[in-house]
Amino acid sequence: MPGNAGARISIETFSGGIESVFPITLQPGARSRGTKRMEFSLGNAGDNGARVIAETFSGDIYLERAGSTP
Secondary structure (H helix, E strand, O other): OOOOOOEEEEEEEOOOOEEEOOOOEEOOOOOOOOOOEEEEEEOOOOOOOEEEEEEEOOOOEEEOOOOOOO
């Protein structure tokens, strides 16, 4: 994702991990559960901003800046 990305993000994994190089702001009422589910905002998401949804059963989810490697 671009370093100045503004988006509302929803991620979920059953047995994988979640990592982010971006500072994360959790939405009110959002929390991690047994299935590792989170919703948060990056940058200036706003009501009309981008919406990103990522789900996996056993894979890891990485949120990285464009051009970086895990």
